[in-house]
Amino acid sequence: MTHSDVSDASEVKPQDGITSPPHKSGRRPLGLRLDLRNLSLLGVLxxxxxxxxxxxxxQFLDTGNLQLVLTQASVIGVVTVGMTFVIISGGIDLSVGAIVALASVWATTVATQEYGFxxxxxxxxxxxxxxxxxxxxLIAYGRLVPFIATLAMLASARGLALQITGGTTQIVTVDSVLDLGIPDAYVLGIPPLVLVFALVTVVGWLILNRTTFGRRTVAVGGNAEAARLAGIDVRRQRLYLYLLSGLCCGIAAFMLIVLSGSGQNTNGNLYELDAIAAAIIGGTLLTGGRGTIVGSVLGVLVFTTITNIFALNNLQxxxxxxxxxxxxxxxxxxxxRTVRDEHA
Known part of the structure; x- marks a missing residue:
């Protein structure tokens, strides 16, 4: 069995309630370790x-503040879902914050706003x-290293966003967009942006754990050469993954427009770091081949809650x-340590 097969099985079987018996060495099976990681994140939260x-x-336990925490987590959370797929495949995307900025300013130009919502x-x-x-x-067919390709996109997208805005803030005047951010639009007390985040999370989980696309993603990240020999078009799979990441950035950009009521070239600042960090603490391996959507979402909630607590306590x-x-x-x-134990 190849490393990719092991990674694939680890993603699907625990979700189906199937766990393998402990290894003779006494180490816990992978599914149990992932469950314990998620439980530990819930404990931290x-x-x-x-x-x-x-x-x-x-202040913290006020309903309005809790709604704010969830809303702020929603924007970066959608980006993190896309980032999780990319990292599981063994890639990285440093351009997500810049893409959010570019999409938000392009979508809030006067010409675009004439077409409404x-x-x-x-x-x-x-x-x-x-x-x-x-x-x-660039990555799949140009064979550029993901770090270099996405770094170039980061610089280019930020520069183009600045050129479009001229350094000014573009105010949204479309009422149907702005109305999504007001309390009257909440569904049973839940902001619409949180519902969008929940929907993206569920779809992401289903794609990763219940589709061929998800299994191929894990296989490519676990061992790209073995995946290729197994008949997977690795280059096409990587192309689709970065398309997915860009789609998530576009959705997040619209959510940010609703949240801020404007488009700015500084939008999405450091989103790439927050998304990567949330995925990592959620259990996604930087080397690829393993990761969970649930863990990444918990990572986002942990970071957002930390930021909120620090802000309320006036910490810099x-x-x-x-x-x-x-x-x-x-x-x-x-x-x-986990990887070392597995290969011991």
């Missing part, structure tokens, strides 16, 4: 909620997907970044 409730009970949504999604297509072609942003950096380092060290 519970501790953070307790900390927020103790330090700022009136549909024009803004269509433009944001198309621009994001087109950027993903460029990344995919540099302290937030240090805390996030420490969490990333810890997660990578745990990953390395």
């Amino acid at each position: 519970a501790v953070l909620i307790a900390v927020g409730g103790i330090t700022k009970p009136d 549909a024009g803004i949504l269509f433009t944001a999604v198309i621009v994001g997907t087109a950027c993903g297509l460029v990344n995919g072609v 942003s540099d302290v937030q970044q240090i805390a996030k950096g420490a969490i990333i380092v810890a997660a990578v060290l745990v990953q390395r």
Whole structure:
């Protein structure tokens, strides 16, 4: 059995309730380790909620603040879903934040807003997907290293976004778009953006765990050469994955437009770092071949909650970044130990 086959089985079987018996060495089966990781993230999230409730009970536990946390998590969460697929395949996408910025400013130009809600949504999604297509072609068929290709897209997209806006903020005047961000649009107290995030998460989980596309993604990340010998078109698969990442960026750009009521060339700043970090602490291996959508979503919620608690307690942003950096380092060290134990 190839490494990719092992990775594939690890993604599907635990979800079906099928677990393999413990290895003779006494190590836990992979499905159980993944479950324990998600449970530990839930524990961390519970501790953070307790900390927020103790330090700022009136503010943190306020319904409006909790809705805000979920809404903020929704935008970066949609980006993270796409990033998770890319990392599982053994790639990386450093351009997601810049793509969100470009899609948001392109979709909020005066000419685009003349077409109303549909024009803004269509433009944001198309621009994001087109950027993903460029990344995919360069990486899959141009044989550029993902780091270099997406870094070039980061610089280009940021530059084009700045050129479109001229450094100014583009205000949205389409009422049907702005109305999605007001409390009257909430469904049973849940903001529409949170519902979009939930839908993207469910679709992402189904694609990864219940489709051939998901199995091929895991196979390519586990062992690309073995996947090729098994009949998988590795280049086409990678192209589709970056298209998926770009699509998620386009959706996130529209959500950000709704949230902020504007388009700015600074939108999506550091989204690439937040998305990669959330995927990593959620259990996605940087080397590819393994990852879960549920873990990535929990990672997003952990980071967003940390940011909210720090903001409520008037802690500076540099302290937030240090805390996030420490969490990333810890997660990578745990990953390395896990991989080492598996190959021991």
